[in-house]
Amino acid sequence: MRTNRSLVSWFGLVLLGLISGSLLPTDAAAQRSAPQEPVAPPEGWIDGAIEWRSVGPANMSGRITSIAVYEADPTIWWAATASGGLLKTTNDGRTFEHQFDREATVSIGDVQVFQGNPDIVWVGTGEANPRNSASWGNGVYRSTDGGKSWTHCGLDKTFQTGRIALHPTDPLIAYVGSLGRLWGPNEDRGLYKTTDGGQTWTKILYVDDKTGIIDVQMSPADPQTLIVATYERQRDGFDGNDPAKKNGPGSALWKTTDGGATFRKLTNGLPTVNLGRIGLSWYRQDPNYVYAIVETEKTGAEPENAPWFGVRGEDADVGARIVEVTADGPAAKAELKVDDIVVQIDGQTVASYQDLLAKVRRFEAGQTVKLQVARQRELLDLEVTFTQRPQTPQRGGNNPDRETQAGARSPFDGGLGGQLPNYEDQQGSAGQEFGGVFQSADGGETWTRINSVNPRPMYYSQIRVDPSDLNFVYVLGTELYKSKNGGHDFTDDGHGGDVHVDHHALWIDPRDGRHMILGNDGGLYVTRDRMAQWDHLNHVAIGQFYHVGLSANRNYRIVGGLQDNGSWGGPSRVANGPGPVNTDWYRVGGGDGFVCLVDPEDPDQIYFESQNGAMGRINLRTGERGFIRPRAPQGTSYRFNWKTPFLLSPHNPRIHDSAGNYVFRSVARGDSLRAISPEITRTEQGSGSAIAESPQSEGIVYVGTTDGWVWVTVDQGKTWVNVFEDPSALVPPADQRGPGGPGGRGGFGGGPGGGG
Incomplete structure (x- = not known):
């Protein structure tokens, strides 16, 4: 390893400062000599002064956002990452080359390779997933040497890229779907087209400054025909799981048949309520067939007129045995009793308890139906009138195989804003309003909902149809859903416990649908037996x-x-x-x-x-x-940021400080954690986002919040001052300051052991 004397001196002084200022026990630190003036590292130290070496790890890898395969030779492919640049393999994943490490960003939304020449590769920067760990980019890049070098092609202020679509025979024509800013309005959103290899761009589809492009799919039969999904979304400043806005009037499907000169909005058969994120997949063998996975403002909800029966049950040998009847509910009023077995409803045989619930959900509140019940070996005919579910909060769950109790979550709620599969016929006559998987058999002109599945739409909304077999359809989510009958039924067994969850990218070999490449939060996987077995390519350090x-x-x-x-x-x-x-x-x-x-x-x-x-x-x-974790006293609630700031005191590492909506301290390595501050947030959504103690002056602690307040204490947390109300509190008295100032070098958000 080459060395640099000035760099060595700089590292030596930093190490000396750490040893004298924060790495010794408290009594030794108190005897340290006067600290040295901080020394800046030598100019160019990152690129030229030292050689960097990777120490890993590659065990778990990191989030993959897109996969592009050169289909004439599928051993050549690229994988784009959320924050680790671009990977290329020329030997089907045995080794990888990092190809996007010297550009202005390493966050990639999409990568595409021109199928006529694998030297031509396009990258759209800025991850499309609107979650709290998303990064942004600075436009579009193009390579003409297989990724060895890149030309920045503009669209600098588009921030995030939804999808790129390339003309199959003309290497100069490309379409870029730009999402725009995640945290605010942005006029640079929209669908862009170039006909000169990215030298100039024309915005051919624009909705408004709140709506961007999440997906662009070109007809396999006609490069002039595209279907485009627009998406209205926005995050706030509070770092929560979901965006503050994840649907709106700007979200829609659009179609052009003249290369973008004109667009028509597609509505026939699609939900009429506000839409959210939409993913698309065109069937290559017959381009009349198109699939869409559609999020709406009602996804995961129960219809307002959903019927409530007021029972819980279990499977009987034949029919559904009642194990609980809610007092004064519809079943009780119909004189249904515990241990009754429902064998028919509305003249239809009941095969199981789940079948009973499925048949009940086809009705609406207010409707009356006939039941046939077996009670002590006698058949009884009863009538039940369904009502709406009472809103009194009671214990309940989101298991669709049992009737939810009053006040419970929707039985169709898949968690994290998603919707469970295979309940499309149980959400009422207007079930399409709840979103899910839609199929078109006429090139997108009309649509039919064929399944309710839609896992955590803001994070996934990816659907794929096997290019060579319409029966095999896949939906990516926390689990990997697969259908063997064209999307009418899905199972969530696309992999076992040896594959990471949270799937974002899937390529299916058009010549052999058993061969697939999968990208998820745990990296890259390959199957050659249609998901029966997966090989994890865990030799790239992109965590x-x-x-x-x-x-x-x-x-x-x-x-x-x-x-x-x-x-x-x-x-x-x-x-x-x-x-x-x-x-x-x-x-x-x-x-x-x-x-x-x-x-x-x-x-x-x-x-x-x-x-x-x-x-x-x-x-x-x-x-x-x-x-x-602190235990809140009665009448008080604690809340924490997605990434909670905490530190070990540089003066006594037994002291553990952290910040939520209060500052918490333990003097015993985290035990007996208690609040030492007033509530520090400006709003009921805010929480601590940063905390630092001065390495020079014990007891001076700063804390910041997600809603914009900064507080300081100079006396170990006995008193606190909001520096927005009293800016003079930013500068403690001179006898409490070291030359580095409060917060000093290395203290922010980490403490001893180093912040990263």
């Missing part, structure tokens, strides 16, 4: 680290939290030539990982967290684990 921490010893340990892949630790170096490999890394926490810190006095003591304030610690030497 999405939110934060990295280091231990204080010479052969330091690296720990960090990753998006949807927990928290991991590993060595900075090992006693072999190649360096750390996957097996050198170990998991220390689950969920989504964020801040990770190492006790500077004990390199085996690691602190970690997952989403929404679920903090913890683990000692690698002893195996001791602890859960770190």
Whole structure:
């Protein structure tokens, strides 16, 4: 490894500052000498002064957003990532080359390769998924040498790219669907077309400054014909799971048959309420068939006139046995009793309890139907009049195989804004308003809803039909849904526990539908037996680290939290030539990982967290684990950010500070965590977003919130000042300040062990 004297001096001074200022026990730190003036690193130190080496890990990989395969030779393909650039393989995934590391962004929304020449590759930057870990880009790039070099083709202010569509025979014609800003209005949204390889662009479809383009699909039979999905969405500043707006009047389907000169809005058979995200897939063998997965403002809900029966039951040998009858409910008024077996409803045989519920849901509140019931070996004829579900809050769930209780969630709610599969005939006569999978048999002119499935639409909304077999349709979600009958029935068994969840990209070989490449939050997978077995290509280090921490010893340990892949630790170096490999890394926490810190006095003591304030610690030497979260007193509620800020005091690492809507402190490594501040947020949605203690002056702590307030204490949390109300509080008295100022070098959001 080449060295640079000025760089070595700089690192040495930083290390000296760490040792003298924050890595020694409190009594030693109190005796430290006067700190040195901070020294800037030498100019160009990132690119020229040192050689970087990857230490991994590749165990868990990271979020894939798009896959592009050169179909004439499917061993050549590209995978785009949410925040790790672009990968290319020329040997079907055995090795990969990172191709987008020197551009202005590494967040990619879509990648496409021109099928007439694999040297021509297009990249649209900025991830399309509107979640709280999304990054933005700076337009479109084009390569004419297979990705070795790139030309920036403009569209700088489009921020996020939904989809790119390429002309099949003319390498100069491309369409780019631009989503625009995720956090506010943006006039650069819309569908753009170039006919000169990206030198100039024409905006050919524009709705308004709130609505962008999420999908663009070109007819396999006619490159002049495209169907385009527009999407109105916006995030707020509070870092929640869903966007603040995920549907609106701007979301729709549009069709052109003249290469974008004119567009028509498609409505026939589609929902009439506000739409959200839409995904498209065109069947290659017969372009009359098009599939769409459609989110609406009603997705996952129950119809307003849904019937309520007022029972719970179970399967009988024949029919449905009643195990509970709600007092004063429709069933009770019909004199249905516990242990009755319903064998017919409205003249139709009941095969099971689930079948009973399915048949009940085909009616509406207010309708009266006949029941045939077996009671003590006698058949009775009863009549029940369904009512609307009472709104009194009671215990209930979202299992569609039992009737939900009063006040419960919709039985069709798939969680996280999604909708469960195979209930399209149980959401009433206007079931299409709830969205799901739609099929067109006339090139998109008219549509029919064929399934209710739509998992977490804002994050997925990806549907694929096998290019060579209309029977096989796939919907990507937390699970991988597959249909063998053209989308009329779906199962969620596209993979087992050995495959990561959260799927975003799927390529299906047009010559062999058994061969697929899958991209999800855990990286890349390949199957050659139609999803029976998957091979994880876990040899590319594209994990999405939110934060990295280091231990204080010479052969330091690296720990960090990753998006949807927990928290991991590993060595900075090992006693072999190649360096750390996957097996050198170990998991220390689950969920989504964020801040990770190492006790500077004990390199085996690691602190970690997952989403929404679920903090913890683990000692690698002893195996001791602890859960770190404050318990709110009666009448008080605590809330935390998706990525909760916490620190270990640089003056005493036993002190653990964190921030939600209060600042919390433990003086015993996270035990007995308690609030030490007033409520620090400006709104009921806000939470702590950053916290720092001065490494120079013990007790000076700053904390910031997602809704824009900053507070400071200079006396260990006894008193707090909102610096927006008293700006003078930003500067403590001179005798409490070190030369680095409050917050100082290295203190922000991390503490000892380093912020990442």
